[in-house]
Amino acid sequence: xxxxxALATQARPEQEFFCFRVGDLRLGVPSENVLEVLRAGLLTPxxxxxxxxxxxxxxxxxxxxxxxxxxxxSKGEARIGPRTRLFVGVTGSYVAGVVADxxxxxxxxxxxxxxxxxxxxDAAAEHLLGxxxxxxxxxxINLLNFSKLLQTARQRAVAR
Amino acid sequence: xxxxxYPEKEEEVDLLFFDIGSTLYGTDASQVLRIDRALPDxxxxxxxxxxxxxxxxxVFDTPEGEAHLKVDAVHGVRSIPIHTLRRMPPTAGxxxxxVGVCLDEARTVLLIDLVExxxxxxxx
Numbered sequence: 681x682x683x684x685x686a687l688a689t690q691a692r693p694e695q696e697f698f699c700f701r702v703g704d705l706r707l708g709v710p711s712e713n714v715l716e717v718l719r720a721g722l723l724t725p726x727x728x729x730x731x732x733x734x735x736x737x738x739x740x741x742x743x744x745x746x747x748x749x750x751x752x753x754s755k756g757e758a759r760i761g762p763r764t765r766l767f768v769g770v771t772g773s774y775v776a777g778v779v780a781d782x783x784x785x786x787x788x789x790x791x792x793x794x795x796x797x798x799x800x801x802d803a804a805a806e807h808l809l810g811x812x813x814x815x816x817x818x819x820x821i822n823l824l825n826f827s828k829l830l831q832t833a834r835q836r837a838v839a840r
Numbered sequence: 841x842x843x844x845x846y847p848e849k850e851e852e853v854d855l856l857f858f859d860i861g862s863t864l865y866g867t868d869a870s871q872v873l874r875i876d877r878a879l880p881d882x883x884x885x886x887x888x889x890x891x892x893x894x895x896x897x898x899v900f901d902t903p904e905g906e907a908h909l910k911v912d913a914v915h916g917v918r919s920i921p922i923h924t925l926r927r928m929p930p931t932a933g934x935x936x937x938x939v940g941v942c943l944d945e946a947r948t949v950l951l952i953d954l955v956e957x958x959x960x961x962x963x964x
Contacts, residue, residue: 722947725863726928727887728935736932736950738943745932774931830931837933 694788698767699821700780702758703750706814706821709778711786713769713826720746720764720779730836734758737766737777744768744777747833749824753804771827774834787821794823807832851922855942857915857949858898861889864949866942869917871954873899873906882908885957887935900954907958920944925951935960 697708723735723746732752736743746766748758758764758779766777794810809823854869865888878897884890894910901907924944928934937956941948 724941724948724950726932726934726950727885727938729933733932736929736941736948738926738941738948741943743926743929743932743941743943743948745929775929776931834931834933837931839933 692790692792694790695794696786696788697821697823699784699787700765700767701782701784702780703756704819705750705753705755706784706819707749708787708789708812708821708823709767709769709826710809710823713771715768715770715775717765717767717780717783718777720760720766723760730833732833733837734760734779739768739777742775744775745837746777746779748779749829750779752829752833753807754802755804769826769830771830774830776830776833789823852919853922853925854917855920855951856898856917858896858911859913859915860885860891860894860911862892863889864915864945865952866920866949867898867952867954871900873901875899875914876908878910879908882910883958884910885960888952898954900958902955902958907954909954909957 696711698711698714699708723737725735732748734746734748736745750756750758765780765783767780769776769778789812793812796810797805797808807825807829809825812821814820855866856869856872857866876897876899878894882897891910891912896911896914897908898911899906899908920942925940925942927940928938937953937960938950939953940951942951
């Protein structure tokens with residue numbers, strides 16, 4: 681890293697997020713929680729799972745449960761189309777595919793720019809690390825606490 | 841003798857593939873006694889999809905006797921290498937009869953434990 685950049689980073693620490701759009705939401709996940717991005721392909725639906733689990737898919741010899749974040753956050757319902765992507769999200773020993781309509785890419789966000797989740801927000805707010813205002817007239821990006829989200833998803837799935 | 845001349849045969853398991861509605865499922869063929877015509881009282885699990893006609897029944901043994909699961913079509917038995925089978929990931933939280941998946945097909949195929957389907961329905 682160039683000395684100037686290193687100094688700037690020290691002065692203004694940043695965190696890298698994998699950003700994507702699903703439905704009307706712009707979301708970010710800490711990049712260390714994302715292994716790779718793939719085409720959604722064919723999903724195999726599972727009987728008697730929570731509605732936010734769209735099914736499973738095989739990838740690199742493993743079985744990935746596929747999460748619909750819109751349903752999980754009670755913000756609608758994701759649809760799988762030819763351009764839909766899945767990102768492979770991981771935390772500890774839990775791995776899952778997550779539906780993304782559009783991949784916005786990796787963004788380095790200064791930690792100081794991350795605003796706390798809205799107080800008195802809906803149930804989705806409990807899974808947010810914070811919110812970052814986008815430049816121009818773009819919508820804000822909601823930064824997800826992916827580890828907490830995946831653990832909650834697992835608890836909800838097995839509690840049934 | 842050179843061991844390489846006799847490569848170890850990969851372990852396989854016989855799976856019976858069948859359709860309910862437009863969904864393909866698989867099950868351990870050793871659980872299946874026979875394929876029969878479906879009767880109105882035969883077991884049907886809406887969670888697996890609604891049968892189009894449900895004209896066939898997979899007959900299997902349970903500790904309490906024979907049980908019948910209504911299906912649309914039976915594709916037959918194939919020997920599948922064990923390395924293509926996976927247990928259901930716990931994060932999926934699927935029904936207890938959804939025991940795993942087979943990765944050998946173009947898409948993952950859900951593997952069903954027939955005896956567990958009967959338990960789920962409180963039949964047998």
